[in-house]
Amino acid sequence: MKYTVDKHDIYTVLRIDEPQINSLNAPQLKSELVFFHNEGVEHMVLDMEQIEYVDSSGLSAILTGHRLWRDGGLFVLCNANHAAVQRLIEISKLDKILIIIPTLDEAIDYVMMEQLEKDFASEEEE
Numbered sequence: 001m002k003y004t005v006d007k008h009d010i011y012t013v014l015r016i017d018e019p020q021i022n023s024l025n026a027p028q029l030k031s032e033l034v035f036f037h038n039e040g041v042e043h044m045v046l047d048m049e050q051i052e053y054v055d056s057s058g059l060s061a062i063l064t065g066h067r068l069w070r071d072g073g074l075f076v077l078c079n080a081n082h083a084a085v086q087r088l089i090e091i092s093k094l095d096k097i098l099i100i101i102p103t104l105d106e107a108i109d110y111v112m113m114e115q116l117e118k119d120f121a122s123e124e125e126e
Helices: 026-038 056-069 083-091 104-125
Strands: 003-007 012-016 043-047 074-078 099-101
Touching: 012 026, 026 043, 026 056, 043 056, 043 104, 056 074, 074 104, 099 104
Parallel strands: 012 043, 043 074, 074 099
Antiparallel strands: 003 012
8 A cells, every 4th residue: 555654743644645445455554553553643634635435444444543543632534525435434424423624734723723622621620
């Protein structure tokens, strides 16, 4: 699976540079997500701009990311703009549980705002 990684202090962007997430590359995506989580990535943004098709294995990999970051971090999908991908997400009702943001810039802004709110709430508790 081809991908690029853009690491920042509080988030990492994983951009899939392939047209599909399917049974051939989904296991590697799951492995990479587990690796990044175990490495301490606080928030993960999955950039799906190149993705035109996702099968059930791909959905499973995406859900793995959601499960890994649901306790304390954020797992955000962005650029899931291809019609077939949007349809699959809606049909499977994943749009109800996943954080899906239209663009990468908006996804980064979302992560930054959520982190600011988290930091502010922890300061109030002190």
